[in-house]
Amino acid sequence: MSILAEREDQAVEENLQNDDDYEESFFQDIDSLQNHGINVADIKKLKSSGICTIRGVQMTTRKKLCNIKGISEAKVDKIKEAVAKISSDGFLTGLQVSEKRKQVFKISTGSTEFDNLLAGGIESMAITEVFGEFRTGKTQLSHTLCVTTQMPGNRGYCGGKVIFIDTENTLYHLTQ
Numbered sequence: 031m032s033i034l035a036e037r038e039d040q041a042v043e044e045n046l047q048n049d050d051d052y053e054e055s056f057f058q059d060i061d062s063l064q065n066h067g068i069n070v071a072d073i074k075k076l077k078s079s080g081i082c083t084i085r086g087v088q089m090t091t092r093k094k095l096c097n098i099k100g101i102s103e104a105k106v107d108k109i110k111e112a113v114a115k116i117s118s119d120g121f122l123t124g125l126q127v128s129e130k131r132k133q134v135f136k137i138s139t140g141s142t143e144f145d146n147l148l149a150g151g152i153e154s155m156a157i158t159e160v161f162g163e164f165r166t167g168k169t170q171l172s173h174t175l176c177v178t179t180q181m182p183g184n185r186g187y188c189g190g191k192v193i194f195i196d197t198e199n200t201l202y203h204l205t206q
Contacts, residue, residue: 058083072101088117135154137175176192
C-alpha cells in the first residue's frame with residue numbers, strides 16, 4: 031500500500047472517530063449531571079421542560095432555565111457549571127476556526143462559469159439551499175452534485191458518499 035493511501039485511510043479513521051465523539055457529546059443524556067452533584071429532582075424538572083441532553087442545557091439561556099418552576103438562579107449556575115465540566119467543546123478561538131476552515135473544499139457544479147460565480151463551487155461542510163422557479167435547473171444541479179461529490183478531487187479528496195432524498199419523485203420521472 032502506498033504512503034498516500036495509508037495517509038488517506040488514517041485520515042478517514044480519524045474523521046470517523048471524531049464524528050463518533052461529536053455525536054456522543056451532542057446526545058449525551060442529562061442524567062450524567064447527577065454524577066456532578068445535580069439533584070435528581072432538578073434533572074426531572076429539566077426533562078419535563080423538554081431539555082434532555084447536555085447540548086440542550088448549553089443552548090438554553092439562563093433566563094429560560096430560571097423560568098422552570100423549582101429551579102433557582104443558584105441552581106442554574108450550578109447546572110451550567112456542571113455542564114461546562116462535562117462538555118469539552120465550547121467556544122472556539124479564531125485560530126481553531128481557521129484550522130477547521132482549512133479542511134473546507136469546493137465541489138464542482140459541473141459548470142465552469144457557475145463555479146466561478148460561486149467562487150470555486152459548492153462549499154463542503156456546509157448546507158447549501160437552492161431555490162427558484164419551476165424548471166430552472168434545481169434538480170439537474172442536485173443530480174450533477176451527486177455525481178461530482180463522488181469523484182476524486184484536488185487536495186487528496188478521494189470522493190464522498192451521497193444520499194439523495196427525492197421528495198418530489200423526480201427520479202421516477204427520469205426513468206420513464
